[in-house]
Amino acid sequence: MVTLLQADKFIEADGTALAYAEVGAGPPVIAQHGFPDTYKTWSGLAGPLADAGFRVIALALRGYPPSAVPADGDYSLRRLAMDTLCLLDALEIEQAVVLGHDWGASAGYALAALAPERLASLITLADPPLTVFPSGLRERLGRPHNLYLGLGALSDWWLRRADFAEVRHLYRKWSPRWAVPDAHLAEVKRALALPGHSRAAVDYYRAGMSEADRRAILRSITAPTLMLYGADEPEVRQASYAKAAEVTGPGSRSLRLEGVGHWPHLEAPDRCLAEIRAFLRKESPV
Numbered sequence: 001m002v003t004l005l006q007a008d009k010f011i012e013a014d015g016t017a018l019a020y021a022e023v024g025a026g027p028p029v030i031a032q033h034g035f036p037d038t039y040k041t042w043s044g045l046a047g048p049l050a051d052a053g054f055r056v057i058a059l060a061l062r063g064y065p066p067s068a069v070p071a072d073g074d075y076s077l078r079r080l081a082m083d084t085l086c087l088l089d090a091l092e093i094e095q096a097v098v099l100g101h102d103w104g105a106s107a108g109y110a111l112a113a114l115a116p117e118r119l120a121s122l123i124t125l126a127d128p129p130l131t132v133f134p135s136g137l138r139e140r141l142g143r144p145h146n147l148y149l150g151l152g153a154l155s156d157w158w159l160r161r162a163d164f165a166e167v168r169h170l171y172r173k174w175s176p177r178w179a180v181p182d183a184h185l186a187e188v189k190r191a192l193a194l195p196g197h198s199r200a201a202v203d204y205y206r207a208g209m210s211e212a213d214r215r216a217i218l219r220s221i222t223a224p225t226l227m228l229y230g231a232d233e234p235e236v237r238q239a240s241y242a243k244a245a246e247v248t249g250p251g252s253r254s255l256r257l258e259g260v261g262h263w264p265h266l267e268a269p270d271r272c273l274a275e276i277r278a279f280l281r282k283e284s285p286v
Helices: 039-051 077-090 103-114 137-142 153-174 182-193 197-206 211-217 235-241 269-283
Strands: 009-013 016-023 028-032 055-059 096-101 119-125 225-230 253-257
Touching: 009 077, 016 039, 016 077, 028 039, 028 077, 028 103, 039 055, 039 096, 039 269, 055 077, 077 103, 077 211, 096 103, 096 269, 103 119, 103 211, 119 269, 153 182, 153 197, 182 197, 225 235, 225 269, 235 253, 253 269
Parallel strands: 028 055, 028 096, 096 119, 119 225, 225 253
Antiparallel strands: 009 016, 016 055
């Protein structure tokens, strides 16, 4: 079932207005999207999870509409984790499940390190834990966007050129077996076309991590964690998942999905939903 998500509620996080949509009632699940995408990426999972007794809260990350572009241009992982904390505080939620894809997954890992007491459990898609996340030449060859999307105005021009041809290219490259729906690409392009938002999206790749943040964030995760990833991810990333058990807590597991690329929840929604439901029933029974 596809649920019409409309992010028409707002909170303030360090002076930046953040938008969110919610559906259902029960234990909260904070859903955080990645790049290039929008909060509506959760439309297929939100309804079934709500039907299963959960309150799904889909956050539009800072810089992604209808959230505002931050004046200070801070897209660090610490800031993203603090945004989630601001959302929890504003909604008076003591503890929540975080469900994240791509940047949303990395923000979830950061939150697990910075404020583990606020995390009931963690579900991540497509990105391995930060402490084992690959780096170096092999990662850059496998995912060269980490270099060319971090060049500010030049990257913004490249992303926007030819009616956001780069967006379609990235979907095809990262999920080669998936026939991406035109409606999904149109929604992503519509969001990024709004003034300032495409620049915000590429500036995530310029944020980096300070030495203080590295010490605070690159830690083992104590919360139970479910990690789903596609077999079409680069081998260097898949190898990182083999190390995930060393840096995640009891009850954690990683699962490789065959025939799937970078968007498991969109490419194999039924399989992802089944795994997520089973994990939530165990860790957050309702």
